[in-house]
Amino acid sequence: MVFDQQLLHSLIRAIPNWPEPGVTFRDITPLFQSPKGTEMIINTLAERYRERDITHIGALDARGFLVGSPLACKLGLPLVIFRKPGKLPYDVIREEYALEYGSAALEVHTDALKKGDRLLLADDLIATGGTLCAAAKLCRRLGAEPVEATAIIDLPALGGSKRLDSEGIPSFSLCSY
Structure with missing residues (x-):
């Protein structure tokens, strides 16, 4: 199936206000x-990622699961789940990050990654980049390398792509608004 930008845009609904x-x-x-x-x-x-040197797909809570899970299955790669605090049942590490008003955190199981693993981070969209940067920090704390962040949508006006790039993480999205 060929990528159809017009089809993609027609399937993303804009909800004002x-x-x-x-x-x-x-x-x-x-x-x-x-x-x-x-x-x-x-x-x-x-x-895009079939021939890349990637060993794992990382999916971010919650809409990133919709992208990461089928992508991991299609590529035959393990899926790493990054969740909001209190959702994972095993030993975890946590990374807090700033939001516009307050803070949030992500957690990942301590045995999800190891030194030498190369991860593609998947989410639904790139906004400010805070969640993706937090996931990348968790990867690095476990010895893994975040290779790229991918999303369906990029919102460049919010600066997330530039922030990821400044953290050494290239990004790719299928469309932008």
């Missing part, structure tokens, strides 16, 4: 309700 006035939320729900759209994005990402 949500979650607060002045914000346009990019809703990927219609994309995942379309088997053709879902197949297209997973196949496109799989083709």
Whole structure:
């Protein structure tokens, strides 16, 4: 299946003034309700990363699971889950990061990665880059190397792609707004 930018844009719904006035939320729900759209994005990402030196796919809580899980399956790679605090049942390490108003944190199992592992981080979108940077720090703390961050959508005006780049993590997205 060939990547169709017009199809992708048609399957991402714009919700004005949500979650607060002045914000346009990019809703990927219609994309995942379309088997053709879902197949297209997973196949496109799989083709991009098939020949890369990647040993694991890292999926970020929660919409990143929608991208990371099928991509890991398609590429035959292990999936590493990055969750919000208190959701993982085994020994974890935590990385806190700043939000516009407050802070948040991500956790990963201590045995999820080891030295020499090379990880592709997958999420639904790149906004400020805080969550992806936190996941990258967790990777590095476990001895693994985040190779790239990938997403369906990039919101360049929020600076996340540039932030990732400044942290030594290239990024790739299928579209931007």
